[in-house]
Amino acid sequence: MKTAQLVQTSLEFLTDRFPIEKMNVNSLVRTKEVPVHRMSWAYYLGGLALFLFLVQLVTGLMLMFYYEPTVSDAHASVERITEHIGGGALVRNLHTWSASAMIFAVVVHMLTAFAMKAFAKPREITWVSGVLLLLITFAFGFTGYLLPWHQIAVNATKVGLQSIEEAGAYLPGAMSAWPGALKELIQGEASVGQATLSRFYAIHVMVLPLAFFGVLSLHLLSVQLHGMSQGVDRPTGRTERFFPFFILKDAWLWGVVFLVLFVVALCLPFEAFFSYPLFEAYDAMGSTPDGIKPEWYFYFIYYPLELLPFWVIMLAQNAAIAVLLAAPWIFRKTSRRALGVITVAVATYLVVMTVFGQQIYEMFKGGA
Amino acid sequence: MRRMVLAAMWVTAALGASRAGAYPEFQAWVDGQTPRNVNCALCHAHGDGPDGVKPGQIGSLSPEQLAALNEARQAFEPGQQVDSPILNEFGDRMVEKLGRTGIIQLRQRPGDLPQAYGFESDLDGDGIPDAREYIDGTLATNAHHGDPWLLLRHNLKANWWHLVLIAIATLLGLYGINNLLAWFEQAIGGDEEAAEGEAGIMKFEIRNSKLETNSNSTILK
Numbered sequence: 001m002k003t004a005q006l007v008q009t010s011l012e013f014l015t016d017r018f019p020i021e022k023m024n025v026n027s028l029v030r031t032k033e034v035p036v037h038r039m040s041w042a043y044y045l046g047g048l049a050l051f052l053f054l055v056q057l058v059t060g061l062m063l064m065f066y067y068e069p070t071v072s073d074a075h076a077s078v079e080r081i082t083e084h085i086g087g088g089a090l091v092r093n094l095h096t097w098s099a100s101a102m103i104f105a106v107v108v109h110m111l112t113a114f115a116m117k118a119f120a121k122p123r124e125i126t127w128v129s130g131v132l133l134l135l136i137t138f139a140f141g142f143t144g145y146l147l148p149w150h151q152i153a154v155n156a157t158k159v160g161l162q163s164i165e166e167a168g169a170y171l172p173g174a175m176s177a178w179p180g181a182l183k184e185l186i187q188g189e190a191s192v193g194q195a196t197l198s199r200f201y202a203i204h205v206m207v208l209p210l211a212f213f214g215v216l217s218l219h220l221l222s223v224q225l226h227g228m229s230q231g232v233d234r235p236t237g238r239t240e241r242f243f244p245f246f247i248l249k250d251a252w253l254w255g256v257v258f259l260v261l262f263v264v265a266l267c268l269p270f271e272a273f274f275s276y277p278l279f280e281a282y283d284a285m286g287s288t289p290d291g292i293k294p295e296w297y298f299y300f301i302y303y304p305l306e307l308l309p310f311w312v313i314m315l316a317q318n319a320a321i322a323v324l325l326a327a328p329w330i331f332r333k334t335s336r337r338a339l340g341v342i343t344v345a346v347a348t349y350l351v352v353m354t355v356f357g358q359q360i361y362e363m364f365k366g367g368a
Numbered sequence: 369m370r371r372m373v374l375a376a377m378w379v380t381a382a383l384g385a386s387r388a389g390a391y392p393e394f395q396a397w398v399d400g401q402t403p404r405n406v407n408c409a410l411c412h413a414h415g416d417g418p419d420g421v422k423p424g425q426i427g428s429l430s431p432e433q434l435a436a437l438n439e440a441r442q443a444f445e446p447g448q449q450v451d452s453p454i455l456n457e458f459g460d461r462m463v464e465k466l467g468r469t470g471i472i473q474l475r476q477r478p479g480d481l482p483q484a485y486g487f488e489s490d491l492d493g494d495g496i497p498d499a500r501e502y503i504d505g506t507l508a509t510n511a512h513h514g515d516p517w518l519l520l521r522h523n524l525k526a527n528w529w530h531l532v533l534i535a536i537a538t539l540l541g542l543y544g545i546n547n548l549l550a551w552f553e554q555a556i557g558g559d560e561e562a563a564e565g566e567a568g569i570m571k572f573e574i575r576n577s578k579l580e581t582n583s584n585s586t587i588l589k
Contacts, residue, residue, distance in 0.1 A: 025556060082512060089512060244549040251549075255542045262534050267523035269512035275405040276507045280415050287416060290405045 017125050019225060028224045032242035039231045042112035046130075046223070047250040048257060049109055052102035053212070055261065056140075059095040060205065067147065069201040071194045074149035075281035093265035099141060101261065103297045106137050107350070114327065115343040117336050118229040124328040126226065129219040131324045136212050141295055143204040146197065152278035155292040157200075158192050163305065170311045233336045300350050303357035307364055390417045391471065394502075397478035402505035410502070411459035418454040429453055444469045457491050458498055458508040465489075495522025 022028070034043060066085055068077040081088035110130060113119070119127035146157045161183050168179040188195025227242075240246060271279055277289035294302050305313045323330060331339060353360070390408060398406050408417035413424030421427030429437060433453040440452035440460075446467040450460045462471060465485055474481050482499035489498045491508050496518050498508040507513040524531070 030556060244553050248546065248549055251545045252542060255538045259535060259538050263524075263531060266527050266530065268516060268520050272506070272513055272516045272519050275505070276510065276513050277405055277407045277409065277415055280407075280409065283422070286422075287407075289407065289415075 016122050017222065017225075022225050029243045032224070032227055033239035034228050034242050034246045035230050035235060036238040036240055037230075037232045037236045039112065039116055042109070042116060042231070043228050043246070044250060044253050045105055045109035045112060048253060049102055049105040050216070051254040051257065052098045052105055053216075055094060055098040055258075056102060057209070059091050059098065062091045063095060064205060069147070069197055071149060071197055071282075074147065074197060078148045078150075089269070090266055093268075093270055094261060096270040097265050097268075098261055099144065100295075100297065101257075103137055103141060106134050107297075110134055110324075111343050111347055113229075115336065115340045116229055116231040117331070117334075117339055118231070119328040120229060120332070121328070123222065123226050123229060126219060126222040127328050128325055129215050129222065131321075131327075132215045133212065133219060134324075135321070136208055136215065138297070140204065140208050140212075141297060143200045143208065145295055146192075146200045147204065148279075149197065149282050150279045151282050151289050152274070152292055154192055154282040155288055156294045157196070159292070160294065161187055161192065161196075163310070166310050167314050170314060231336075296354055299357045300353040303353055303361050306361055390419070391475050393475045394478045394481060398502065398505045401479075401503060404505035406505045409456065409507070410505075411455060411462060413454050413456050413459075424454060426454060441468070443467060446470060456509050458502075461489060461491060461498065494519060495526070 034040070063081065066077055066081045066088070068074060078092070081092055083089075113127070113130065142157075142160060146153050164183040164186070165180050168176045170176075171178065186196070186199060188199050275289065275291055278291060280289075293299075301313065301317060304316075390412065392408075395406055395408060395410060398410065407415045409415040412418055414420070414422055416422070416425070418424075418426050426437070436451060436453055440450045440455070440463065442448075443450050443463050444467050446465055448464060448467070450463045452460055452463070455463070462481075462485060466474070470484065474484060482503055485499045485502070487497040487499045490496065491498055492511040494511040494514050496504075496506070496514040500518075501508040501514055504515050506515060
């Protein structure tokens with residue numbers, strides 16, 4: 001009886017979330033309306049993230065033509081792309097800058113969706129798939145960072161993988177061996193080497209894009225089926241048609257962002273912001289340059305990791321992921337005003353840690 | 369006999385290196401000058417300096433390269449062409465401009481090197497003089513490395529025509545999308561008014577503002 005009830009409840013849940021009667025052009029495109037209010041700008045962030053992902057896809061494909069995923073040739077092939085292939089520096093910069101822009105867009109999209117309570121029934125699947133896309137995007141960043149095989153890439157990856165293994169010390173019994181096994185599975189050998197590069201490359205160019213496409217399809221279908229959430233506690237009653245007006249504005253935003261991205265990629269090499277020894281070919285027997293850090297979008301977890309006990313960060317990180325995934329049920333009765341306050345607090349933490357993380361670290365540790 | 373000559377050349381080169389092959393005073397000055405970290409690759413072929421057996425270090429040099437190194441080491445006075453296998457292009461140019469004697473004298477006051485070297489040379493063509501790159505701790509031999517603000521200014525000037533073209537292309541693309549959407553709306557039987565005649569963005573915007581007064585949709589929950 002209980003099983004039958006469970007099946008019935010599950011079926012009802014899925015029927016509500018994927019109403020077959022709405023799966024037609026009329027509902028998905030022609031009659032869809034988008035609410036207009038003071039937070040309407042946030043509706044464009046998801047599309048922006050999608051556009052930046054497409055830029056990643058196209059530029060990544062172009063880089064694949066020349067990149068060689070071997071420890072002996074990876075760095076040289078990246079240098080070749082930058083120095084000797086026509087338009088190579090531009091494509092590589094587009095890939096790098098748009099990766100950062102995509103992560104920024106995805107995080108802001110998540111924060112605004114949270115503040116607008118976009119996870120409320122019947123949009124739970126939209127939200128959960130969005131959180132999965134966020135995690136996949138971070139995984140893209142982590143795996144892509146290693147590929148140029150330069151000093152900062154390899155050393156930062158070592159630190160990242162090491163932290164997985166350290167988690168084992170806080171798990172009971174046989175479970176304590178799991179993180180180590182996971183690290184070995186990702187790493188492929190005793191230390192970061194050819195097997196690691198091969199695995200990261202495969203994950204970066206094949207596994208993650210496939211997973212991204214799958215989850216993205218679910219996310220977009222869900223968004224189209226249920227429309228945008230009302231966004232504010234007191235709806236204005238004003239709406240605009242999704243097609244063609246919202247789409248058109250989306251296209252113009254994409255155009256503007258593309259132009260900005262192009263100018264930045266052409267005129268501002270990403271590596272100019274760093275010390276050059278960090279971009280020399282990784283040398284296992286050579287000296288490790290100062291300033292090894294992960295990419296800026298991991299600072300929010302990197303600096304606390306440097307300052308606080310590992311178990312605190314591990315607990316906080318896992319709790320944060322669990323809360324994010326379960327947000328539709330945890331915050332079911334929370335007002336948008338309260339969600340807004342939580343969002344501002346989280347956003348403040350992220351900005352402070354990203355921008356002032358180094359200063360905070362030095363303040364507590366007394367020097368870099 | 370040939371082996372003995374080569375061995376003698378290698379020993380001479382190696383001893384030379386320990387005497388005057390690397391001048392860490394310059395690196396130390398730059399390190400104190402800028403928040404960036406620098407290493408020997410500022411002037412040398414290898415980041416760890418000339419001593420060792422890796423590419424660009426003395427221990428890895430072929431007999432021909434050792435001969436080139438010894439020749440480069442004879443450039444005590446300015447004006448001699450230098451192509452040392454353990455120096456990068458900036459290091460070579462420095463020896464050409466200042467001579468080894470000049471460089472050895474500057475070891476005591478490495479902050480004077482930019483003035484002595486001059487601000488005319490820009491080896492990588494990134495718009496930032498080599499001497500300025502030395503002060504900033506950036507690579508004078510890499511056009512993609514330099515002070516970000518200076519690079520941006522230079523690249524904007526150098527690429528303005530590309531930027532104009534890409535802006536025109538993007539605008540044309542958006543104009544095309546504009547029309548495509550209007551056509552598509554007509555094709556799926558949308559608002560006929562939108563598909564009539566021109567379907568520029570202005571028309572969409574005007575219609576959009578009208579639509580904003582619509583009542584709330586049933587899609588909202």
